[in-house]
Amino acid sequence: MSDSQATSKAQSVETTNQQSAGTTVEGETQEKLRDEWVQYDFDGETAIKTQDVNVHYGDEHALHDISMEIPKNSVTALIGPSGCGKSTFLRCLNRMNDRIKAASVSGEVEFDGKNIYDDGTNLVELRKRVGQVFQSPNPFPKSIRENISYGPRKHGDIDVSLLSRLLGRDDRAEEEELVERCLRQAALWDEVNDRLDDNALGLSGGQQQRLCIARALATDPEVLLMDEPASALDPIATSRIEDLINDLSDDYTVVIVTHNMQQAARISDQTAVFLTGGYLVEYDDTDKIFENPESQRVEDYITGKFG
Ligand SMILES: Nc1ncnc2c1ncn2[C@@H]1O[C@H](COP(=O)(O)OP(=O)(O)OP(=O)(O)O)[C@@H](O)[C@H]1O
Numbered sequence: 001m002s003d004s005q006a007t008s009k010a011q012s013v014e015t016t017n018q019q020s021a022g023t024t025v026e027g028e029t030q031e032k033l034r035d036e037w038v039q040y041d042f043d044g045e046t047a048i049k050t051q052d053v054n055v056h057y058g059d060e061h062a063l064h065d066i067s068m069e070i071p072k073n074s075v076t077a078l079i080g081p082s083g084c085g086k087s088t089f090l091r092c093l094n095r096m097n098d099r100i101k102a103a104s105v106s107g108e109v110e111f112d113g114k115n116i117y118d119d120g121t122n123l124v125e126l127r128k129r130v131g132q133v134f135q136s137p138n139p140f141p142k143s144i145r146e147n148i149s150y151g152p153r154k155h156g157d158i159d160v161s162l163l164s165r166l167l168g169r170d171d172r173a174e175e176e177e178l179v180e181r182c183l184r185q186a187a188l189w190d191e192v193n194d195r196l197d198d199n200a201l202g203l204s205g206g207q208q209q210r211l212c213i214a215r216a217l218a219t220d221p222e223v224l225l226m227d228e229p230a231s232a233l234d235p236i237a238t239s240r241i242e243d244l245i246n247d248l249s250d251d252y253t254v255v256i257v258t259h260n261m262q263q264a265a266r267i268s269d270q271t272a273v274f275l276t277g278g279y280l281v282e283y284d285d286t287d288k289i290f291e292n293p294e295s296q297r298v299e300d301y302i303t304g305k306f307g
Contacts, residue, residue, distance in 0.1 A: 037282040037294045038068060040270060047072040047223055047253035048093055048130075053107035055088050055097065055278070062088050063278040066107070075245060075254045077264035077286065080274035081301065086257040089274070090225050093255065094130035095123055111223075128155065131221035135228045137208035139200035139215070144192050147200045147211055148179045151219045178218060186214035187244050206237025213244065217252075224248065226256040230263070242267050261302060265290050273298045 048070040055063040063085045070076050078086040088097065095116060097103040108115045116126055128151075139147050152175075179196065183189040188210040192203070200211055209229060216224055226245070230238040245254055245267050258264050264271055265286060272283040275297055282289060282298045293299045300306055 037284075038272075038280050040069065040283045042069075042071050042270070044074075045072040046070065047111070048255075049108075049110040050092070051108040051110070053089070053092055053105065053109065055085070055092065056104050057100070057102045061278065063092075066092075066280050068272060068280060068283055070253060070255060071270065072253050073249060073251065074269040075249045075256060075267055077268035077271045078255065078257045078274060079259075079261060079264050079271060081276055081306070082259075084274040084276050085278035086274055087227050088278070090227055090255060090257050093223070093225055094127050094132060095121070096127075096132065098123070124155070128219040129221050130223040130225065131216035131219060133209070133212050133216050133224060133226045133229050136232045137205055137212050139203070139208050139211050141199065141201055143197045144183075144200050144203070144211060145175075145179050145196040147215050148182050148218045149175050151215065152178060155219065157219075182214040182217045183211075185217050185248070186210045187240065187247075188214060204237070206233050206240060209233060209237070209241060210244065213241075213248075221252065223253040223255065226254065228257055228259060231259065238263075261290075273301065275301065 046069045049068075051067050053063060053066040054061070066089055078089060080086055088103075091097045091100075092105055092109055093111075095105075097105055105117065107117075109117060111126075111130065114121070140150060142150065180189060180193075183192060188207060191207060192198075192211075200208065203211060209232075213224075213229070229245075230241045233241065242263065245256065248254060249269070256264075256268065268286045270284065271286045271289040273281050273289060273293075273295075275281045282293055282295045284293075289298065290302060293302065
């Protein structure tokens with residue numbers, strides 16, 4: 001540990017001791033320490049950069065000044081106790097909070113050189129490039145094939161309409177290629193290639209979740225946001241999803257919310273720790289966060305003293 005790290009750590013212990021003793025902690029010191037602890041230096045390119053993101057739900061201030069850079073083609077885990085704002089932050093990254101009436105967002109989220117909160121952002125295009133996988137598998141009640149091709153068909157990237165078929169210029173071959181590629185990427189092809197026309201709801205929970213990942217890949221995203229994608233799955237299905245996330249990070253930027261700290265430690269390259277009240281408290285290489293965090297509160301959280 002460097003001298004400055006040791007000093008920071010000692011200061012944080014003092015801060016926590018003061019808090020537990022009930023004395024007022026000088027906000028400025030806390031802010032300064034947090035600013036240092038969330039500064040994450042990494043090699044390589046940035047996929048998404050947030051600057052002073054704040055979210056309110058009505059009167060509730062759910063996220064405070066979140067500024068972080070998410071490295072490209074890697075896995076970033078967001079961890080923290082229930083209600084600290086992890087899902088809220090994830091939803092900021094492709095403007096899914098826009099769908100929540102009570103939510104208001106300020107600050108900037110830079111993706112591909114532009115603030116996605118600028119007027120005129122094409123939300124359909126944004127969400128194609130920054131895809132999302134939800135907590136519970138939610139395939140469409142359609143065939144496995146249609147689950148993959150639905151998005152590209154809807155966006156007009158694939159035309160399999162009756163008219164184009166009659167005119168002999170439909171994209172059926174492209175559709176077949178797309179379905180196979182996405183199912184292979186999601187490590188599902190071998191299990192379903194002989195029943196692509198079966199209803200997706202007949203698949204197991206783990207298979208359904210891999211299908212949802214395949215569906216998210218079909219629009220050719222650069223970033224995949226995952227909100228506890230394995231929390232509804234058994235250990236074997238979870239382990240397959242974790243392996244898959246690992247493989248995907250060669251080509252995609254993955255940002256994952258997880259309650260499972262072992263999972264974050266296993267699959268992520270960097271970890272951001274949010275704590276109660278909607279603050280980002282520390283952000284660093286995953287090994288550093290789990291082995292030697294700067295913040296005493298983060299250490300307490302990771303070692304199970306609260307949360
Ligand atoms: N749609 C919503 N409307 C109103 N308040 C909300 C909404 N979604 C979240 N909140 C509030 O925002 C705060 C952060 O919630 P959020 O779901 O982002 O936390 P979280 O860390 O993801 O929690 P969990 O781990 O339990 O999923 C909470 O106090 C929550 O009640």
